[in-house]
Amino acid sequence: MQPTNPNFTHTFAPPVMEARRWVDGRNFPAHRPLLNLSQAAPVDPPPEGLMQAMADAILTDPAAHLYGPVLGRMDLRTELASQWSANYGGSVTSDQVAVTAGCNQAFTSTIATLARAGDEVIVPLPYYFNHQMWLDMAGIRAAYLPTGDDLLPDPERAAALITPDTKAIVLVSPNNPAGVEYPAPLLRAFFDLARAHGLALVVDETYRDFHSAPGAPHDLFRDPDWDDTLIHLYSFSKAYRLTGHRVGAIMASPARLAEVEKFLDTVAICPPQIGQIGALWGMRNLGDWLAGERLEILARRDAITQGFARLPDWTLMGCGAYFAYVRHPFDARSDAVARDLVDRASLLILPGTMFGPARAQGGSGQAEATLRIAFANADRTGISDLIDRLGTLTA
Structure with a gap:
């Protein structure tokens, strides 16, 4: 066998x-x-204009059918950096942005650069099941952070879970599966905790576009050195109905993304070109x-x-x-x-x-x-x- x-x-x-x-x-x-x-x-399906942009690329852009940059098309990375800087009131540059084949790949590639078998990652309960599956398959222990009836994680309880093997804290907000939105002060408290212990704070904001409060959901990007602690994950699947085209993103330090590039090159070589073209068109045209x-x-x-x-x-x-x-x-x-x-x-x-x-x-x-x-x-x-x-x- x-x-x-x-x-x-x-x-x-x-x-x-x-x-x-x-x-x-x-x-x-x-x-x-x-x-x-x-x-x-x-x-x-996505809005008609977005589908038309992808169809036009298929028919008229020969480069859309070739391998692209491993970390994604520079035009999309630049647009992400510009909009994130404006929306969060901070500074994000294109070399702090990578595009991935969906947000699950953003997570797996990030964790692969942070931890190896035997290490630990703090994960609030309830967890997003694909996060747990990847940690299991990589031999990384999930250190569970229980939540109460409000389903909000407690930084003090998280601090008690930190060991020499801990490499990161993972948060999802708005949360999958719980639906709760983590208040900005809570995210800041976790950021401070992670920085104090030399850990990465991985914040998955796949559902950011449906947050109940207008404006930025937190101020973490306003920290001039945000990328020494924060790793931000995003998905275009929900925003522009691009689930089948697999487009996600990571915002992190250039040094972190250099390690991510190694992972992505061995898994998918590059994110799908047509999906990236659609995502860029959506960012530029579908705000309303x-x-x-x-x-x-x-x-x-x-x-x-x-x-x-x-x-x-x-x-x-x-x-x-x-x-x-x-x-x-x-x-x-x-x-x-x-x-x-x-x-x-x-x-x-x-x-x-x-x-x-x-x-x-x-x-x-x-x-x-x-x-x-x-x-x-x-x-x-x-x-x-x-x-x-x-x-x-x-x-």
Whole structure:
């Protein structure tokens, strides 16, 4: 039998793919069709102008079909640096920007330069499952930082987890899966903690464009030496509906990106050219459109909040960006509850056990009691339908 890397067998199967298998081959009643709230990805195509820009590049730009720079097209890197400097009130230069094949690659390449097998990375609970999977496969220990009912991590509790093996602290805000937005002072406290201990603070802001507050969500880029501590991750998938084109970004020191370049060159050589062309066109032309998308997501968030207020047996723990994180009322583990919701309510929702350790693995019990609802693909009518279906269930 061929050998298998035990780090890969140690981690779990891709959660969204596992959930899809729950409904493969299933027929759902016409009066209650499947409502798929499992994946945080837009299903509509990009705006027509953006698609036209990509189509034109395919037909008229021979260079778009060739290898590009490993760290991404310079025009996109320069635009990112300019807009981030303006939006965050700090200074970001093009040599502090890399483009990646999606934000997951931004994360994996970053962690690969920070830590090796046996090292530790502090990760708040609940975690984003692909982050956990990469740490497992790399042999890096996730030092879990529990959160309470507000789902916000505590810097003082994080400080107690730091050991000589700790290399980084990873935060996601707005959070996947919890939906909560980390306040600017909290992010600053983690920045100060990381700097004091010589650690990297990795902040994944994939859902930044749907933050409930206007303006910059934090002031970290205003620090003149931000890149000695902060590594910022971003995704174009949600902003411009480019999920299939895989475009993400890293903002970090030039020295860090020189190490990232080694990783990227061995994995994908370069990020997809056509997706980068689309992302650049979107950044230059879709500001007003993206502002409208943000308002629609915020309206759906409000619909979720109002809907769960009508479900006294359910607790809405966090809600923001694409996600609602809820405590269910059933005397069963969340993985069993999620499977049961497929049968009883034609709902596909991910269980908390996909976002943190169960009690048997040292967890607090939060994972078994919670569910993540990815509501961005449900309009307000669909959200009303979700609330109605949950309201018919009894514990």
